[in-house]
Amino acid sequence: MRSTILLLARTYLRLCGSRYPAEVLLDVREELERRRTAGLGALRAFVWALRQVAVVGLYELRDWYRLPRQVRPGLAFALSVRSIWRRPAVPLVAATTLGLGFGAAAAIYGTYAGFNRPLPLPDGDGVRWVRLLDDRGRAVSIDGEDLRLVADLPEAFDQVGAMQTASLSLRSRLGYPVRVPSAALTPELFELLGAAPALGRLPALGEEDVVVLGHEIWRDHFESDPAVIGQEVRVDGVPRPIVGVMPPGHEFPFSERVWTSLSPTAETSGMEIVGRLGAGVEVQGVADAISSRLHARRLARDDTASSLRVEVPPFTEKRGEGGENLILATLLVLVVALVLVSCSNVSNLLLARALGRVDLLAVHAAIGAGPAQVFVQMLTEALLISLAGAVVGLGLSAAAINYIQSTLSGHWGYYWMRVQFEPAVVLFTLGLAVVAGTVAGLLPAVRLFRTDLSDVLRAGSAAVAGSGRGRLSAGLLNVQVAVSALALIIASLMGGALLRSRPAPELRADDVFILSVFLDGARYEESEDRRTFRDAVAAGVAARGEVSEVAWANVVPGLANSFERFEIEGVDRDPDTRPVGAPVIVADAGYFEIFDVRPVAGEGLDGFSGTDELVAVVNSSFVEAHFAGRPPLEQRLRLQRTGNERWARIVGVVADLPAYRGEDARSRARIYVPFEAVEPRSFHVLFTGTDDATQAVHAELSSIEPDLGVSPLFGLGGQTRVSDVVAFISRIYQTGGLLAVLGGVSTALVALIGLYGALAFEVQRRLAEIGVRKALGADRNSVLRFVCRTGLRGVAPGLLLGLLMSAGFSPLLGVFLGRMNARDPFVYSGVFLAFVAVAAAATLVPGMRAARVDPVEVLRAD
Amino acid sequence: MAHDYLGEFEHLVLLAVIRLDSEAYGAPIRRLIAERAERDVSFGAVYSTLRRLEAKGYIGFTVEPSTSPEGGRPRRIAHLTESGQQAVDAARRRLERMSDSLSERIPVGPN
Numbered sequence: 012m013r014s015t016i017l018l019l020a021r022t023y024l025r026l027c028g029s030r031y032p033a034e035v036l037l038d039v040r041e042e043l044e045r046r047r048t049a050g051l052g053a054l055r056a057f058v059w060a061l062r063q064v065a066v067v068g069l070y071e072l073r074d075w076y077r078l079p080r081q082v083r084p085g086l087a088f089a090l091s092v093r094s095i096w097r098r099p100a101v102p103l104v105a106a107t108t109l110g111l112g113f114g115a116a117a118a119i120y121g122t123y124a125g126f127n128r129p130l131p132l133p134d135g136d137g138v139r140w141v142r143l144l145d146d147r148g149r150a151v152s153i154d155g156e157d158l159r160l161v162a163d164l165p166e167a168f169d170q171v172g173a174m175q176t177a178s179l180s181l182r183s184r185l186g187y188p189v190r191v192p193s194a195a196l197t198p199e200l201f202e203l204l205g206a207a208p209a210l211g212r213l214p215a216l217g218e219e220d221v222v223v224l225g226h227e228i229w230r231d232h233f234e235s236d237p238a239v240i241g242q243e244v245r246v247d248g249v250p251r252p253i254v255g256v257m258p259p260g261h262e263f264p265f266s267e268r269v270w271t272s273l274s275p276t277a278e279t280s281g282m283e284i285v286g287r288l289g290a291g292v293e294v295q296g297v298a299d300a301i302s303s304r305l306h307a308r309r310l311a312r313d314d315t316a317s318s319l320r321v322e323v324p325p326f327t328e329k330r331g332e333g334g335e336n337l338i339l340a341t342l343l344v345l346v347v348a349l350v351l352v353s354c355s356n357v358s359n360l361l362l363a364r365a366l367g368r369v370d371l372l373a374v375h376a377a378i379g380a381g382p383a384q385v386f387v388q389m390l391t392e393a394l395l396i397s398l399a400g401a402v403v404g405l406g407l408s409a410a411a412i413n414y415i416q417s418t419l420s421g422h423w424g425y426y427w428m429r430v431q432f433e434p435a436v437v438l439f440t441l442g443l444a445v446v447a448g449t450v451a452g453l454l455p456a457v458r459l460f461r462t463d464l465s466d467v468l469r470a471g472s473a474a475v476a477g478s479g480r481g482r483l484s485a486g487l488l489n490v491q492v493a494v495s496a497l498a499l500i501i502a503s504l505m506g507g508a509l510l511r512s513r514p515a516p517e518l519r520a521d522d523v524f525i526l527s528v529f530l531d532g533a534r535y536e537e538s539e540d541r542r543t544f545r546d547a548v549a550a551g552v553a554a555r556g557e558v559s560e561v562a563w564a565n566v567v568p569g570l571a572n573s574f575e576r577f578e579i580e581g582v583d584r585d586p587d588t589r590p591v592g593a594p595v596i597v598a599d600a601g602y603f604e605i606f607d608v609r610p611v612a613g614e615g616l617d618g619f620s621g622t623d624e625l626v627a628v629v630n631s632s633f634v635e636a637h638f639a640g641r642p643p644l645e646q647r648l649r650l651q652r653t654g655n656e657r658w659a660r661i662v663g664v665v666a667d668l669p670a671y672r673g674e675d676a677r678s679r680a681r682i683y684v685p686f687e688a689v690e691p692r693s694f695h696v697l698f699t700g701t702d703d704a705t706q707a708v709h710a711e712l713s714s715i716e717p718d719l720g721v722s723p724l725f726g727l728g729g730q731t732r733v734s735d736v737v738a739f740i741s742r743i744y745q746t747g748g749l750l751a752v753l754g755g756v757s758t759a760l761v762a763l764i765g766l767y768g769a770l771a772f773e774v775q776r777r778l779a780e781i782g783v784r785k786a787l788g789a790d791r792n793s794v795l796r797f798v799c800r801t802g803l804r805g806v807a808p809g810l811l812l813g814l815l816m817s818a819g820f821s822p823l824l825g826v827f828l829g830r831m832n833a834r835d836p837f838v839y840s841g842v843f844l845a846f847v848a849v850a851a852a853a854t855l856v857p858g859m860r861a862a863r864v865d866p867v868e869v870l871r872a873d
Numbered sequence: 874m875a876h877d878y879l880g881e882f883e884h885l886v887l888l889a890v891i892r893l894d895s896e897a898y899g900a901p902i903r904r905l906i907a908e909r910a911e912r913d914v915s916f917g918a919v920y921s922t923l924r925r926l927e928a929k930g931y932i933g934f935t936v937e938p939s940t941s942p943e944g945g946r947p948r949r950i951a952h953l954t955e956s957g958q959q960a961v962d963a964a965r966r967r968l969e970r971m972s973d974s975l976s977e978r979i980p981v982g983p984n
Binding site for chain 1: 880898899903904915916917918920921924925946948949
């Protein structure tokens with residue numbers, strides 16, 4: 012708490028232009044301690060210190076603006092505090108408005124910063140990787156000889172090593188093997204990383220076949236026993252000594268849990284080269300040198316080898332991120348722009364408020380406060396309001412950031428990505444608040460600075476309001492409306508995705524367990540061997556009481572299925588259109604039973620083993636989407652991947668098995684192929700039974716294949732249900748949707764306040780004109796209509812611009828939109844209508860005030 | 874000599890710097906002015922004036938290591954420059970000339 016307050020104070024002082032903030036704080040602290048010793052209460056001492064720091068900042072600002080020395084920032088501060096305290100309504104609205112914007116901006120900034128961290132290693136910034144691409148932009152595999160050529164480059168890397176990621180089966184003390192993500196690193200790479208083990212040591216040069224455990228594996232599977240160092244553990248069936256345990260949080264390179272040593276030969280392929288560049292070495296020069304060396308080597312083997320493009324980015328960059336950075340950066344720019352634009356709203360509110368007490372300011376001026384003093388006071392008020400907004404924003408962003416980290420951290424897969432509420436977020440928010448406060452305060456401050464306040468005593472507020480609003484303000488209001496419309500559309504689309512991604516109620520998810528199996532190695536090269544293994548497991552499990560039903564499939568309902576291209580016999584496809592695809596699920600008959608998938612026509616998935624002909628079963632949505640009234644049975648499909656370009660005869664139709672609500676027929680379409688026809692190496696065992704069922708299946712698998720690592724999909728221990736999968740996938744939409752809805756609603760609120768403030772000011776400015784209209788016979792309704800029309804017409808260009816921007820931007824949101832169409836006409840027209848309604852509501856209050864204007868009074872006052 | 878002109882508060886701060894010698898930094902300066910001149914000024918006013926006096930060339934700063942037994946940040950200590958001394962001297966003489974032989978016409982306060 013104390014350090015946060017000090018950080019906030021130091022940031023504030025620095026932003027105000029202080030060159031020695033630490034010195035100021037030391038002085039204030041020294042005096043504070045003296046006062047406390049003299050008996051001043053803690054709260055009063057704190058308030059005194061706060062005031063001192065605030066006033067130092069204001070003095071800095073005064074000097075920065077080169078205002079006359081007669082200006083007294085301390086007095087301005089005291090008067091501002093009193094003014095806000097006595098009339099808190101407008102400051103409260105303004106602080107909330109700004110706070111919403113600050114909160115959104117800080118949350119996005121925090122997420123962006125969390126995604127773009129350096130490697131959490133000593134000098135992690137300096138670690139780079141070598142990215143090799145062919146002329147079509149595809150990744151090129153790197154082998155041991157490539158590594159040697161790169162390591163031998165003179166004046167390139169200080170240190171260079173290589174790594175290979177895989178998963179391996181580790182037989183832990185729990186009695187059964189688990190499948191864990193692992194990385195094999197060359198000893199040079201271990202040394203280059205500079206990460207020290209928490210226990211034991213790292214593999215030495217030339218030492219092979221040793222294992223280093225991750226902290227979580229050591230904790231969960233080896234009971235945090237320090238005696239594991241030196242003991243042997245079976246890795247992929249081979250006993251290897253454990254030499255070290257890494258500290259918590261170390262998951263280099265991506266999210267690995269176990270490390271082995273790598274001794275690359277010319278045959279070792281699929282590696283990644285990692286190194287630290289030498290001091291003063293130019294990156295592009297190194298990339299070019301690597302490119303020419305590796306290309307020359309490939310040309311020597313094959314003279315048609317394509318040229319190589321080499322990049323040497325920092326280790327955490329170019330990791331196949333799906334445009335999240337672009338989306339976050341765009342959102343950040345938009346939100347910051349919106350905050351700055353909403354400053355004009357706050358400006359208008361403050362100006363309208365100043366008009367209400369302009370006579371008081373005039374009295375101040377009359378008794379000696381110069382225009383500069385009034386200027387500083389207006390600026391101080393705006394800054395205080397903005398800083399109060401920053402406190403609101405910090406609270407909101409802390410909640411949002413914690414929510415994002417707690418719900419989404421599992422989705423990223425890169426261990427350095429960690430979204431957290433950190434000092435950088437606080438600095439960012441305070442910086443934004445000082446800029447926004449200054450911008451918001453300048454307009455009223457300049458207006459009053461330029462007004463001869465002695466005129467005010469004669470003519471009242473008209474002396475200030477007389478100067479017109481420029482095109483700039485109208486432009487700003489439209490920018491604001493455009494951004495708000497964009498935010499509302501994004502919010503509605505993501506909100507729609509949120510609703511549609513809720514689990515479908517008919518999916519049996521709570522009592523179906525999953526274990527994932529990967530039949531590695533030469534023993535399972537042949538599909539008959541895999542079949543034999545599976546039959547043995549099925550027989551063993553059937554004999555146990557814990558498991559009641561078993562099914563085999565290559566996918567789990569709810570997890571994204573990869574689409575596979577297919578062709579329907581006799582249907583010519585227009586070559587210009589995108590090829591059609593649908594998920595192909597390899598499953599056995601038990602899959603339909605366990606999820607209660609009803610047959611609609613023809614047969615199911617059983618009874619087709621051993622035949623040479625490939626058969627398929629499709630679901631009702633597939634028939635609806637691709638057969639349009641024709642009978643599907645006995646038609647043939649050519650399946651590109653699963654069927655290896657073979658034709659599959661459709662033998663049956665089954666009902667849909669929806670995982671989420673809101674899927675349309677095309678996205679529900681599925682093709683099922685019998686498990687026996689493919690016998691994939693990687694598959695899931697799905698089963699029901701008692702709470703011990705997972706243990707039982709584990710035991711059965713390891714009794715047949717002692718070193719076969721299986722993973723329960725999430726986490727390394729425990730059990731996974733289908734509902735966990737569905738919840739995991741839903742969470743990404745829920746988080747994105749919830750944040751977008753909050754963001755959209757708050758930006759719309761900001762725009763609403765802006766529109767209201769602008770119109771209220773406009774009505775005030777045009778009182779005389781309205782008075783003349785009424786004197787010439789306009790009735791109340793026509794004045795009301797006139798004001799509403801003026802307001803709506805004023806924001807129409809912004810609204811149209813916002814709709815166009817949305818149509819361009821929302822397709823970029825990709826995965827966050829889930830099953831929503833990025834240009835859903837209902838959403839667009841709904842937002843349009845909502846905006847018109849909201850704008851009409853915002854014009855109503857000023858319109859009604861205008862309608863009540865008494866022409867005689869107005870014209871007399873003029 | 875227009876550039877020798879000292880505002881009242883600037884004058885007070887310069888005198889405090891002379892009096893405090895090696896302890897002339899923000900907090901003691903503010904305290905001294907509060908005690909001796911009976912003006913409870915803010916830190917902001919003190920820093921702003923110190924900055925202005927430095928810009929006029931009347932004072933300079935030296936960085937001294939912390940004197941606190943627990944250690945801590947070094948302090949910037951203000952010291953008078955030669956033109957600062959001249960300015961104080963000129964101000965003092967101006968005051969003396971203006972109040973010369975007026976002592977019996979100025980009512981004496983309680984202290």
